[in-house]
Amino acid sequence: MTTRVGVVLFPGTNCEHDVIEALARLGADASLVWHGERSLGDVDAMVLPGGFAHGDYLRPGAIARFSPVMGAVSDFAAAGGPVVGICNGFQVLTEAHLLPGALQKNAGLRFLCTPVDLEVASDRSVLTAGVEVGRRLRIPINHFEGNYLCDPATLDELRAEGRVVLRYVDNPNGSVDDIAGIANAAGNVVGLMPHPERASDPLLGSADGLVLFAALLASAGAGVSR
């Protein structure tokens, strides 16, 4: 059965078609969900793609969090549905309190757009289930506010519960504990700064992003009885 993925489109999102293309390549049926919708329709997983939702005014994700669709995304997440936020989508998920912590300006105060090496730090998430811990993936980053931070108690919790999902091999932005991606306690909500959709074909320099999307689709498919 084809896995259906909703890809949220906020005003200012700009990676939505890349995500749809990458998911379609893996056989998924991915389609856009406008941010003004109050219902997600019949989906097995949700992706919040990268971009500049609502122009990133005030703070990245601060206004997107109040978009009507976010109520439905929260309900979907609370019911165990897989939700992945990529880059700006990660920022939206932290602002919406679906993930802890915050994303600050990069330590070097530069916008970073470059491929980076990541290490899978935990397989206890919908985005890394079945992926070998320690596996290296080469995936681009493209952000100004990607410097993850949280209070020490939250960091201890993330580490102890295997919720640090991806780490940078060579920390590009000052993120605490080299964190590139984290999950919620249940593992069904994941945020990451790197863009797996930009590593979805050898022509793009790497197809490593498909490893993560394949894990997401497998996780979503396993939950179809939900």
Add this chain to the structure above:
Amino acid sequence: MHFEALVEVRLRPGIADPQGQTIERALPALGFEGIAAVRTGKAIRLSVEAADEAAARRRVEDLCQRFLTNPVIEDAVISLEPLSPLERQ
């Protein structure tokens, strides 16, 4: 009553401020010596209608907590001033 509120959004103590650090590093090159502890933030002005100053402050504090700041990294200093009807125009 109407009040003009000035909300100063600041990074919490201990949160790195790369923008402030960059400004601070640039100062000696411009001939400014003896300046330290540069921190950047945002200033937001708004006018608010409330019964009295305490009520206005509560509304703006709530607005800061839920929207204008990200409490993980930021806090806010609020100043309020009553607006006369003339100033409102």
